[in-house]
């Protein structure tokens with residue numbers, strides 16, 4: 001019988017593989033388990049629904065702009081990002097050459113990796129609301145499958161230490177989040193790269209504009225590997241302020257009145273130059289994960305592209321969702337104005353960029369696309 005020493009090098013390859021699979025399966029069950037929240041009303045899947053691009057598709061009384069907690073009253077101030085492709089964000093670090101912060105989890109990178117991230121929501125009073133690690137451990141012990149699985153993966157004495165139980169829980173949830181279910185790479189764009197899909201004229205134009213640094217700015221921040229490279233995640237994991245306005249409609253409901261400092265909210269960051277910057281999000285599945293930006297301020301993908309164009313096109317003065325001039329940025333001082341410079345875009349080019357982003361949708365979500373071709 002396996003006795004729990006994970007560095008035991010007598011484990012065969014087959015046993016190591018088996019253990020990896022056991023962790024993934026256990027992590028999947030935990031990901032869907034509402035018993036990890038105080039009132040047993042929500043699981044990770046509630047706010048990162050695998051049927052809906054791994055975001056919170058509930059209305060929550062705020063048109064899905066933010067999430068409602070397990071206490072049924074707390075409305076957050078940030079929108080739940082997709083958990084799909086999150087596994088590719090490198091550990092949070094400062095790149096000395098680039099002089100930039102890179103990677104991590106959350107909009108402000110305050111957790112280094114998926115393990116750290118998974119430990120947040122259960123103990124967050126505004127999310128799953130559990131009191132402490134002991135309470136989580138007791139909930140887990142209600143389930144004999146957990147009791148046995150944790151023992152067989154981590155050793156018979158695991159249940160004697162609440163810290164180790166909690167750590168094991170975050171490790172197996174992260175293992176599940178690293179499975180192909182979260183990153184199938186089977187969108188039309190991926191199928192096009194493998195010769196299995198022909199781009200429409202509009203999608204082809206959108207692709208050309210998207211990847212061209214001469215025509216547009218998108219690739220500066222939303223490309224890691226390059227045009228036509230397999231495994232592109234559509235973010236360079238840097239942090240930027242693109243001038244997103246505060247979401248006043250959301251704040252009228254959640255009562256928040258403080259400025260969101262973005263990256264400056266990360267305890268590892270103290271430089272005021274980082275205020276109002278957010279991690280560049282992946283554009284995979286973006287067409288099925290509205291609303292947009294860290295605070296859900298825009299409903300429509302087209303609005304986002306028009307918003308970028310306002311930096312380069314003096315005719316693009318009006319937010320099409322409010323029919324009023326674009327609202328002021330929440331944080332003005334740190335906007336990446338240099339990186340946002342590009343040629344002005346015609347309506348047709350904007351349509352093309354939207355069409356391109358639609359083909360970044362995983363196959364299982366294609367039915368969710370509105371007027372999909």
Ligand code: HEC
Pocket residue numbers: 031042043044045046047048056067068069070076078079080081082083086104105106107108114117118119121122126127128173
């Ligand atoms: C009440 C809703 C809610 C629940 C429950 C919840 N999350 Fe989240 N999740 C969020 C929000 C909101 C954010 C963004 C918060 C921020 O950036 O400050 C987030 C961020 C994340 C991210 C970061 C993605 C990225 O690109 O940075 C991952 C991964 C994630 N959650 C996974 C999980 C897992 C695993 C669980 C279960 C243990 C979970 N979430 C439970 C709402 C929720």
Ligand code: HEC
Pocket residue numbers: 216217218219220221222239240241242244278279280281282283286289291292293294295301304305308336339340353
């Ligand atoms: C200077 C870097 C930068 C450039 C250039 C840039 N983006 Fe972004 N993009 C970001 C950041 C950072 C965010 C998140 C901002 C926030 O939440 O306030 C974002 C958000 C988005 C979103 C919303 C995603 C979501 O899940 O909410 C879309 C869509 C998007 N960008 C598309 C584009 C397109 C198309 C272009 C080119 C026209 C572009 N971006 C150019 C950095 C950039």
